[in-house]
Amino acid sequence: MCDRVLKKRGDSMVKMSKFFIVLFVFHFFGLMVFPSDTRITDFKQLKLDKDMASKFASMAMRCIEKEYPNKLSHVMNNEREVLNPKALHPAFYGCFDWHSSVHGHWMLIRLLKRFPQLPEAGKIRSALNRNLSRDNIKREVEYMKQPSRKSFERMYGWAWLLKLVEELYNWDDQDGRLWLKNLLPLEKEIVNRYLIFLPKQTYPIRTGVHPNTAFGLAFALDYARTSKNVKLENMIIKRSYDYFSKDSNCPAKWEPGGEDFFPPCLMEADLMRRVMKPKEFARWFHQFLPRLRKKKPRMLLEPAIVTDRSDGKLVHLDGLNLSRAWCMVSVSMTLPENDRVREVLMDSAIKHATDALKNIHSGEYSGEHWLASFAIYLLTQK
Secondary structure (H helix, E strand, O other), rough: OOOOOOOOOOOEEOOOOOEOOEEEEEEEEEEEEEEOOOEEOOOOHOOOOHHHHHHHHHHHHOOOOOOOOOOOOOOOOHHHHHHOHHHHOOOOOOOHHHHHHHHHHHHHHHHHHHHOOOOHHHHHHHHHHHHHOHHHHHHHOOOOOOOOOOOOOHHHHHHHHHHHHHOOOOOOHHHHHHHHHHHHHHHHHHHHHHHHHOOOOOOOOOOOOOOOHHHHHHHHHHHHHHHHHHHHHHHHHHHHHHHOOOOOOOOOHHHOOOOOOHHHHHHHHHHHHHHHHHHHHHHHHHHHHHHHHHHHOOHHHOOOOOOOOOOOOOOHHHHHHHHHHHHHHHHHOOOOOOOOOHHHHHHHHHHHHHHHHOOOOOOOOHHHHOOOHHHHHHHHHO
């Protein structure tokens, strides 16, 4: 579900197949229901409006400066490093953990760019000016450079940090330019870590949670292209081919894992549609998930069931439904227009999105501190 038609390679606009569905757009203080005879012909009809954006922004604003509860990923080198989250991470101490704080900041910037007149705009800018100060970012870099922290937030947090920086590129905004300048040392550190680590990583990580290699490469590739970092772009393309180009018959029937928030097979496809030319990708994809033409495996196409949203691991499955949806949309739009799998993927994407969006505002911090970012990426992906 996006607020604009997704693009194929180039600038050609792609229309959706026609769907007759009951579409739910879930506001956090009410439920809008489209009539059952609503004709959905393309994604332009599925908009993120200002009111919904405001509610998403409020969720992020409640957590980016909320220090506790907090789950640190902290290797202590000595007793002097027994410190509280804000002392360790003065920029990204909120939202329960470092990576959620990073993508909470990304989400707020993305919403500011699309809805500059948000009621929360002034408060958002003030909070980001406090958190993304030059001194705070300097201390974040110093933290990462300490011994025993090579793997800190690899690659999930790295990828979201580069997505945050990417969002600030080419934005004609005074605050945005300052935040981009302040983030430069951390940006350089993360880029350098990719360039050092990828030649060493012999095998990809195919899990459905944070270390997933395909996700880490996909967002970093978006950043590399936006920032025109050819060295990083070439490295990612090479390693993507090394890791994934010969894959076939992905065991999607094993999905989902009980605490997944990424779909391993679809996330790999979402990377490879970025890396390959469309015709090459279509051939690869139909060998990779050959049963989709027959609407199988069923478990991949039906939303995951969440039984307890107060459980920080079980609620991952709401995120899985959102990330499945964005992968299905992106892959669908890359396939040829006459490919039958497009409709299979789009039908399933709508099921996943409508199921997940109604549950983001659950009242449980275990999900609320991060799910809004996944929702905004889904609703606004390019």
